[in-house]
Amino acid sequence: MSISTQLKTLCGAVLAGSALLLTGCGNDSAETTQASNEPTELTVYTALEADLLDTYGKAFTAEHPDIKINWVRDSTGTITAKLLAEKENPRADVVWGLAGTSLLKMKSEGMLESYSPIQVEKLDEKFRDTSTNPAWVGMDAWVAAICFNTVEAEKYNLSKPTSWQDLTKPEYKGHVIMPNPNSSGTGFLDVSSWLQTFGEDKGWQFMDGLHQNISRYTHSGSKPCKLAASGETAIGISFAYRGANLIKKGAPLELIIPSEGIGWEIEATAILNTTKKMAAAKKLVDWSITKTANELYNQGYAVVAYPGVAKPVEHFPAEVGEKMIKNDFEWAAKNRDKILSEWQKRYDSKSEPKS
Structure with missing residues (x-):
């Protein structure tokens, strides 16, 4: 058994009982040590509705086939508690789709990478972290x-x-x-x-x-x-x-x-500052604020971060x-x-x- 396979097997065993693991477990090796023919695997924690993950994940992977998303999903409170509990031994690379108040809490704990995504200035200001060291970016509001x-x-x-x-x-x-x-x-x-x-x-x-x-x-x-x-x-x-x-x-x-x-509440995205896959993580966050991504968000949410994208959602008052x-x-x-x-x-x- 290869070292890569052993790592994946071990990580899968550790995470199996901790949350709903939709597509396996992330590879803990750094980007620079991965085989060139293997995609970089990002472990992404989320509280997004389960029926949305496949749509979002496929759309991102279609544009970035070199990156594989391994989702770990649970309710907002559970995911927030899990991230805070793992502060000293983090397992996630990115959080994509968690309450903005949860990410503000994590930011105050010093857990998030300061990063301003490419073309973030195109987003509505209420979906942006406008502080000197921005650490989160919004996607939609529920x-x-x-x-x-x-x-x-x-x-x-x-x-x-x-x-x-x-x-x-x-x-x-x-x-x-x-x-x-x-x-x-x-x-x-x-x-x-x-x-x-x-x-x-x-x-x-x-x-x-x-x-x-x-x-x-x-x-x-x-x-x-x-x-x-x-x-x-x-x-x-x-x-x-x-x-x-x-x-x-x-x-x-x-x-x-x-x-x-x-x-x-704003659903937002952020990078854990402990990730060993920073380049891939930034690509994901960059994509998460694109017009394409916001058009997908608008399929279920009437309020999205990208101005001019939102169209009326069927059956919304x-x-x-x-x-x-x-x-x-x-x-x-x-x-x-x-x-x-x-x-x-x-x-x-x-x-x-x-x-």
């Missing part, structure tokens, strides 16, 4: 939404909610499911946006009321919408992409954008853009640990078991 099952609502005589505050009404008791913010990026953007929208004291008061109606908290941001689509719940607090996708497949859902406004709150990502990242600790203390008793 937005909160309520997935409302009209069939289940009729069965239980539930009125259609129009606001977040509506979800605290007694009629919805046991009919609402939302993501746990400790494991889900969607859950965290919900909680941080409520605290910003209502103010911290009133934000926690709102969540106290909402908690009375929650049947359970999931560890996936898309799961509440999937459960609403299948009729397991009438109301799933989730995000618009997943709801629109399920409606397209025939689910009896309506996407509701609450009147107070919706939280949103028209008011999405105007209802996005003024989100203070720096505040959210700085207060992340405190917010999650308080949430867990108050509400974790209704969280589903981790698989």
Whole structure:
């Protein structure tokens, strides 16, 4: 068995149980020592929806056949915790598709390479790290939404909610499911946006009321919408992409954008400063901000980083853009640990078991 094969076998055994490993494991040897006829392998950590990875990966590889992506995917909270836990022994080369607040946390820990991708100035400024030492770059934004099952609502005589505050009404008791913010990026953007929208004291008061109606908290941001689509719940607090996708497949859902406004989060990309494959990593990040990449992002997300690319997404409510709150990502990242600790203390008793 060759040294290269031994390394791949060993790495695969180590990573197999730690996350959903979609396409094998990265080769730890430096770029300069790889055989010239073998592609450079990049281990890429991601929280992107699993059904998007093949599309993005194939498009990149078509232009860069000399680079192979080995995906490691899990929910936002899990991937963030994994990266922080591996700080002293990092295994990822690149993070492609993780919440901007998570990358801000990693930047504060000194884990990211300072890199400004080629033609980054073409992107909308809110998708750029404009600091002196830029370490991340945005790709798209995902937005909160309520997935409302009209069939289940009729069965239980539930009125259609129009606001977040509506979800605290007694009629919805046991009919609402939302993501746990400790494991889900969607859950965290919900909680941080409520605290910003209502103010911290009133934000926690709102969540106290909402908690009375929650049947359970999931560890996936898309799961509440999937459960609403299948009729397991009438109301799933989730995000618009997943709801629109399920409606397209025939689910009896309506996407509701609450009147107070919706939280949103940037999906972003960064390079781990410990990678031994810096040249390949930079090629991936350069490609991730191209117009071609943004056109792919727009297939599922109505808001993307490249101006002029975004076209209306089927089944997305028209008011999405105007209802996005003024989100203070720096505040959210700085207060992340405190917010999650308080949430867990108050509400974790209704969280589903981790698989």
